[in-house]
Amino acid sequence: MATLAETFTPAAQPAVPHQVYSPMQLAWRKLRRNRAAVFGLVLLGALIAYIIVGSFVFSEEYANHNDLSLRLQGPSAEHPFGTDPIGRDILARTIYGGQISLLIGLASVAISLVVGVLVGAFAGYYGGTVDSVLMRFTEAVLNIPSLFLLIIAAKYAGDKIRNFELFGREFSGSLIVIILIIGLTSWMYLARIVRSEFLSLKEREYITAAHALGVKNLRIIFYHVLPNTTAPIIVAATLGVATAILSEAYISFLGLGVRAPTATWGNMLEDATRYIENAPHIWFFPGLLILITVLAINFVGDGLRDALDPRTLTH
């Protein structure tokens, strides 16, 4: 007996024990092997370094300082990205604008997550009338081109909130409005994903078991079902950041974005159509940064979709 036990002791096993990975670790290993996703992560890291390190090099005061005698200058040693129509340094503005653009992306996704998850979870879990009403509403909002809603909302709420100060920096009140309206016009897709996940998950045995144990509906929704829908939500949220940054750029392009003095990559493009030929540098750099950010986020999001899909093989 003793000899048999000895052969199965850990000491007899190879030196490296078989490691058990959590689902998140597995996803991370898969993501690391995806060249495009790693490229996206590196790009994102570089962008974040750019907007953080840059803010130590240039002050926000400098970014908002205008000198009309320097207006529309092309790139030079003094102003590497040139100056804008009222003589502000574009390099410094892309740094502070980038912070705000990323903030808009993240904050509006947070809002759309809350709304989308709540609508999708309640519709999917309760079904029946709740489902019909919520989904009909979602469908209606989905059938209005989101740019319509964005424009209408931006136009009427754009200057309703006063400028405010946070961490010693002054922000345009329109920033809050823009975050809110982008968030509130982008939750529909998420709601549909969450709903369909809930529809299939609520039929599982473990949910029946939870019911049998007397667990309350709300607790089942948030503690038993919702954690199992994180994978598609993470993917949708990641890609949502890119869409939100683009949305901000689109409404800014139509002149309805965040108001001065706060710079965003989007509102730096506001005058672009007037300076297409004469001063392409004023729209090229912010435009390029938006492109790089969107591309990087899309790479990461695409990689996450594969990495979080349990059907793809892991080795």
Next chain:
Amino acid sequence: MNQYFIRRLLFAMPTLLAISFIIFAVLSLAPNDPMSQFALNPAVPQEVRDNIRRSLGLDQPWPIRYGKWLYTLVTTGDLGFSFSSRLPVTELILQRLPTTLWVIGMAYVLSVLLAIPLGVISAVKQYSLFDHLATTVAFIGFSLPTFFTGLIFILIFGVRLKWFPWIYDSTIKVTDADSFLLVLKQSVLPVMVLTLFQTATLMRYVRASMLENIPQDYVRTARAKGLSERAVLFGHIFRNSLIPVVTLIALGIPTIFTGALITEQIFRVPGIGSLLVSSFNSSDTPVIMGVTIIFAVLVVLFNLIVDVLYGFLDPRIKYS
């Protein structure tokens, strides 16, 4: 089957109502706005302003205005008059429709014609150089914001190379080959911008759909019974892959109608997109409502068309 479609149409009504209600409510939350053009003009006294408001029906609360708008639309099909130009909304839309269909429609047709073969080749020759190239370009293509591509194309093909004009001139009438060439030339850049974006999105979809079908059992069966590779590819894989693609294409058609807000703005294409932007700027509620409701009806209609197409493309689907 007829019953199914009638039921679907009836179900679409609440959605249409909800859409029109949401837009109307949001638009109406802007008090006094269509009058902003007179707001700073001291030559327009208060009574005149009140009279104009009354003549536009703006003195009534918005739920009543919405009711009236809906009632007129349902009973007579009339979309009302524009606040700013006083022209019937239908006429304004019809004025812009040809340009929109020409530019945005052409871009849509072109991208469908490009995306399907590109997606198919990319999937059949998966991991080949062509596939890598096509998927990379498509990935960049759909990440590129249209304002950026628009501006870059203008800079390269318009300003530097002087190949194409970048300001759309809608006054050119097509009378002979020369004027047609002019119209064609000025459409090239906006069409290119839109085609690039749509081809990229659609091509990825076609490829994914093909790749989903290639490893399936029925494909192996088709090969096993000795069908030619051509027959397997076009008769089996392609036809099955096309089902979701057709949905996407058909559902995208209504978006042609609303135009491309940004692209039309950059190239100053006088389509429905730019009509919308100017209506937004002057708070021209009737025009915005008109465009939105037509768009919503088109969406519902094309959803139905997709259902019919489904039954035709996929005999497994039965409606009851």
